[in-house]
Amino acid sequence: MINEIKNKYEHFSDSLVLKLVYNIEDTSKNIEVIIKCMNKLKDWEFETIKLSFEDIILFRFIEKENQSSVSINAALLTSEKGVVTFDFCPLVFGRSDLKENENSDFKIKCRKVGYVQIK
Numbered sequence: 001m002i003n004e005i006k007n008k009y010e011h012f013s014d015s016l017v018l019k020l021v022y023n024i025e026d027t028s029k030n031i032e033v034i035i036k037c038m039n040k041l042k043d044w045e046f047e048t049i050k051l052s053f054e055d056i057i058l059f060r061f062i063e064k065e066n067q068s069s070v071s072i073n074a075a076l077l078t079s080e081k082g083v084v085t086f087d088f089c090p091l092v093f094g095r096s097d098l099k100e101n102e103n104s105d106f107k108i109k110c111r112k113v114g115y116v117q118i119k
Contacts, residue, residue, distance in 0.1 A: 017070035029056035055111035
């Protein structure tokens with residue numbers, strides 16, 4: 001699933017988060033992020049998708065005055081040792097060399113990620 005997301009949306013350049021929902025049920029924590037982004041496989045046409053993050057390990061979202069954490073310039077998506085990291089504010093080196101930002105204003109770490117296209 002992660003490779004499919006990366007293949008379609010690459011680094012989520014010029015994307016906009018439209019909605020963020022954090023759900024807690026018993027011991028289960030899940031996040032849904034609705035995002036408007038460009039699909040590389042459709043000649044960079046914008047579409048709206050819902051990213052689903054399950055079994056949350058870490059969630060960090062900081063919104064500051066005069067600064068938006070919902071406007072995405074680039075996002076890092078990695079999977080290592082069963083932990084998926086989606087950093088919406090990664091460190092950017094060069095054109096496309098992204099590194100996880102320990103002080104990111106918007107980051108999710110979880111065990112499972114999925115997506116569906118909304119429109």
